[in-house]
Amino acid sequence: MLRRLVTYLDSIKARDPAPRSRMEILLYPGVWAVGYHRIAHALFRSNLFFLARMVNHWSRFVTAIDIHPGAKIGRNFFIDHGFVVIGETAEIGDNVTMYQCVTLGGTSPDNGVAGKRHPTLADGVIIGSGAQVLGPIIVNKGARIGANAVVTKEVPAGAVMVGIPARPVMLDGGTHQSGFVPYGTPCSQMFDPATQKLEIMRCELETLRKQIDAMVEEQQGGRRDTA
Numbered sequence: 001m002l003r004r005l006v007t008y009l010d011s012i013k014a015r016d017p018a019p020r021s022r023m024e025i026l027l028y029p030g031v032w033a034v035g036y037h038r039i040a041h042a043l044f045r046s047n048l049f050f051l052a053r054m055v056n057h058w059s060r061f062v063t064a065i066d067i068h069p070g071a072k073i074g075r076n077f078f079i080d081h082g083f084v085v086i087g088e089t090a091e092i093g094d095n096v097t098m099y100q101c102v103t104l105g106g107t108s109p110d111n112g113v114a115g116k117r118h119p120t121l122a123d124g125v126i127i128g129s130g131a132q133v134l135g136p137i138i139v140n141k142g143a144r145i146g147a148n149a150v151v152t153k154e155v156p157a158g159a160v161m162v163g164i165p166a167r168p169v170m171l172d173g174g175t176h177q178s179g180f181v182p183y184g185t186p187c188s189q190m191f192d193p194a195t196q197k198l199e200i201m202r203c204e205l206e207t208l209r210k211q212i213d214a215m216v217e218e219q220q221g222g223r224r225d226t227a
Contacts, residue, residue, distance in 0.1 A: 007076070008076055009022040009025045011076040011078065012031070030063070030065065033065035033084075034067075037067045037069070037073060056069050064083050065084045066085045066086070067086045068088040070088040071087065071090045072090070072092065074094040074123070075095070076096075077098075078098070079098050080097065080099050081129075083100050084102050085104070085105070087105055087106045087117065089106065089118040090104040090120070092121045093123040094123045097125075097127070099128055099130075099147075101130045102128075102130070102133070103131075103134075105133070119137050119139060120139070122143070122157070124141055124142045125141070125144070126144045127139075128144070128145055128148070131145045131149045131150070132151070137151065137153060137154050139154075139155040140155055140158075140159075142157055143157060143159045143160070144160045144161070145166065146160065146161060146162035146163075149161050149162050149163060153166075
């Protein structure tokens with residue numbers, strides 16, 4: 001138990017440069033919210049729904065994070081800051097990072113029958129602040145959702161989604177980003193989240209310029225060959 005807690009705290013420290021110690025991370029509302037959810041989820045699976053809801057409501061009161069007791073959450077889930085809502089049938093994989101004001105929301109089944117209504121996040125997904133991921137869709141492994149994006153369709157593995165409705169960002173095919181990318185931004189790891197849209201536009205413009213240069217160079221090469 002202690003080893004798992006230490007591993008969890010270290011995984012958060014690797015994604016957040018702010019804390020100076022593990023003890024400081026223990027004060028994070030996201031850590032408390034996940035801890036309370038483990039209790040609520042165990043009660044929920046034991047069909048003790050009222051007790052599970054009690055724990056859920058207490059957690060929401062003290063952390064400002066609302067995780068339905070039925071949601072399934074993997075290892076090392078990090079909620080940075082808070083004000084997050086996660087629905088009943090949501091499923092979250094390992095090493096997922098979620099920033100403030102995110103919603104994993106559900107859709108009403110057309111036939112009125114309850115079932116899978118909320119998203120599934122695979123391992124290593126990053127959800128930027130203010131993003132809304134809606135419906136029984138899958139956000140595949142390593143995908144990143146930009147700030148304030150609204151996602152209603154399946155997201156491919158490794159994709160970067162921005163906008164309303166969310167669309168994939170064009171990235172330079174020769175560019176590989178290793179390691180953790182704060183806020184899911186595709187361009188630079190050092191940036192102000194308040195200027196993310198401008199940063200993304202610059203990234204897209206630079207990518208378009210490179211594509212145009214490559215097309216011009218290809219056409220010129222073809223003309224030299226025919227000459």
